[in-house]
Amino acid sequence: MAIRTIEVRERVMERNDGIARDIRQRLDAAGIVALNLVSSPGSGKTLLLERTLAALDGELRMAVITGDVQTQNDAERLARHTNRLVQAVVTGGACHLDARQIDNGLEAVDLADTDVLFIENVGNLVCPASWDLGEDAKVVVFSVTEGEDKPLKYPKMFREAKYAVLNKVDLLPYVPFDVDHAVACARQVNPELQFFFTSATTGAGLDQWFDFIRSLVARRTAGSAA
Amino acid sequence: MSVAMEICRIVDQKYDRAAGTLVTVGVEIGDDSGLEFGNLEFCLETLLSQPPFGGAKPLFDRKPGSVLRVSYLELDDGH
Numbered sequence: 001m002a003i004r005t006i007e008v009r010e011r012v013m014e015r016n017d018g019i020a021r022d023i024r025q026r027l028d029a030a031g032i033v034a035l036n037l038v039s040s041p042g043s044g045k046t047l048l049l050e051r052t053l054a055a056l057d058g059e060l061r062m063a064v065i066t067g068d069v070q071t072q073n074d075a076e077r078l079a080r081h082t083n084r085l086v087q088a089v090v091t092g093g094a095c096h097l098d099a100r101q102i103d104n105g106l107e108a109v110d111l112a113d114t115d116v117l118f119i120e121n122v123g124n125l126v127c128p129a130s131w132d133l134g135e136d137a138k139v140v141v142f143s144v145t146e147g148e149d150k151p152l153k154y155p156k157m158f159r160e161a162k163y164a165v166l167n168k169v170d171l172l173p174y175v176p177f178d179v180d181h182a183v184a185c186a187r188q189v190n191p192e193l194q195f196f197f198t199s200a201t202t203g204a205g206l207d208q209w210f211d212f213i214r215s216l217v218a219r220r221t222a223g224s225a226a
Numbered sequence: 227m228s229v230a231m232e233i234c235r236i237v238d239q240k241y242d243r244a245a246g247t248l249v250t251v252g253v254e255i256g257d258d259s260g261l262e263f264g265n266l267e268f269c270l271e272t273l274l275s276q277p278p279f280g281g282a283k284p285l286f287d288r289k290p291g292s293v294l295r296v297s298y299l300e301l302d303d304g305h
Contacts, residue, residue, distance in 0.1 A: 003249065006299045008240050012232050012253075013294065096228055127228040129260060156260030 016131055019099035023106065023134025030111040033216045034119065036135035038157060040150075041123030043143045044167040046074045047200040048209075049118055053081040055210050060217055061113055065089060065105040066120035067097040074120060085109055096127035099134055115217045125154040136216075137162035144168050144175055148182035155189040163194050165209065170199035229261060229294070230269035236296045238278065246301035248282040255286055256293040263288070 011017070027034050037045045046066075053062060062082065066074045067089045075088035087105045089097060102119065109117070119135060121128045129138075140161035142150050145168055151158040158164070164186055166179065179197070186193050196212065198205035233253060241248055251274060255263060263286070270284045287297065 002303050002305045004246060004301045004303055006240065006242075006245075006301065008236065008252075008296045008298055010236050010240075011293075011295050012229060012236065015235075016232070094228065130229055159260070 013130065013132070016099045019103050020132035020134040023099060023102055024136075026106070026111065027117065027134060027136075030114070031220055032111060032114050032117050033213075033220045034117040034133075034135040035163075035216075036119040036121055036128075036133050036138045037141055038121045038125070038128045038138050038161070039123055039141035040125045040146065043123070043141045043146070044200045045120055045123070045141050046077055048141060048165065048167060048198065049078055049120055050081050051200050051203070051206055052118070052210065052213065053078060055206070056213060057082045057084070060213065061115045062118065063087070063109045063114045063116070064118045064120065065097075065102060065109075067091055067101070067122045069093060069095065069122055078120075091122060095122055095124045096131050097121050097133060098131050102133045115220075116213060125150070125157045129154070129157040129160050139163045139165060141165045141167055142182075144171050144177040144179075148178050149185050151182070151186040151189050158186050158189045158193065161190065161193060163196070163212075165196045165198055167198050167200055169197050169204055170202045227269045230266060230273050233270060233284075233296055234273050234279070237274075237282075237299065240296075240299060241279075241301075243278070246303035248279055248299060249302050250298075250300035251282055251284050251296065252298040252300070253284055253286050254289050254293050254295045254297050256289050256291040258290075258292045259294045260292070261294070 039045050063085045064078055065087045068074055069091050072088040075086045079086040087108055089101045089105055119133055138161040140157055196209050198209055237251055274282045
């Protein structure tokens with residue numbers, strides 16, 4: 001038996017990251033802010049986006065690419081709140097979106113007529129952290145019905161994110177959730193993380209979230225990144 | 227699992243079946259790569275045990291930093 005060694009030395013994410021770099025350049029050139037919403041299942045990403053589309057439709061030109069393992073339910077929910085494009089990606093079992101899927105999804109988006117691209121990733125706090133989609137920033141959404149130590153359990157996701165939305169704050173009187181402890185856990189892995197505290201159900205905190213989206217678009221229009 | 231599948235995609239691309247049987251896949255993994263080493267090892271072993279890889283073993287080289295790279299393939303040419 002003779003063993004032959006073949007040198008490879010290829011970064012595992014090289015192919016994905018190359019496509020993501022190209023996407024980022026195209027979106028940047030078109031002046032589009034791209035946010036990749038990531039979370040565990042059931043944190044309220046879709047409702048947060050529904051409320052965002054409903055509130056900012058007509059003011060900002062928004063497009064959505066939404067990923068689901070199976071079904072187009074989220075895309076159908078979101079499409080009720082806007083006449084603009086909501087592109088569904090059914091991953092067929094995969095637990096995350098990749099840059100190639102976003103690249104394909106963008107073929108249907110009129111980049112010259114878009115201010116903001118929301119990417120609603122598959123509900124999963126592990127795999128989506130490793131996949132660059134060409135976004136300006138990851139926004140990690142988690143909720144008060146989850147543990148405060150979620151950022152410590154899924155540190156890569158909270159490290160990769162630039163913004164965090166703590167959702168379902170309307171349930172705080174009914175659940176044993178310590179907000180300060182949750183924020184401390186998140187800042188332990190990412191001291192720069194910027195927080196929003198929302199209830200997509202009651203609307204609490206959403207004005208700050210909407211103002212934040214507006215400010216990102218204004219800054220991008222003025223020439224700086226998210 | 228998604229990372230293990232991406233590693234297998236790279237292996238499949240580089241693996242010349244005519245050159246021999248794949249026996250080892252060398253992977254460099256950084257301590258700060260954000261991956262749970264045992265989980266990746268288990269997923270990759272599972273995938274490599276299936277066709278077209280036929281039982282090749284992953285061999286991990288743990289490094290400082292965030293590197294994640296397929297570093298080499300070992301083939302048995304049967305001679």
